[in-house]
Amino acid sequence: MSKLNETPEEDMTVTLDLDDGSTVECAVITILSVDDKDYIVLLPMIDENEETFGEVWFYGYKENPDDPNEEPELIYIDNDKEYEAVADAFDEYLDTQEFDEIIEE
Helix, strand or coil: CEEEEECCCCCEEEEEECCCCCEEEEEEEEEEEECCEEEEEEEECCCCCCCCCCCCEEEEEECCCCCCCCCCEEEECCCHHHHHHHHHHHHHHHHHHHHHHHHHC
16 A cells, blocks of 8 residues: 655655555656556655665556546556666666756756
8 A cells, every 4th residue: 555645845645554564655757658558666764774875666656547636646666677687777867967967047
């Protein structure tokens, strides 16, 4: 289960319920489309001493087109090929962001 939150500054976060019963707040980095499916890229907002500090998490992302107020569904990616395609798309996104920052300077 997840909950999508927006702060007044337009920063979006997601609260994920983990298998161990804990929750973790994640910043939404971007939403990507790969092979006509949407995916969300999350950055866990955890202490830098945590083992997974700095890692991003990829999930399938699905909104209900009939009810925009309904919470989006996040879907665990259990297929290695699909996961790699999303990771590659995210790498391309990062390359574009770095390029855009250079141009803006």
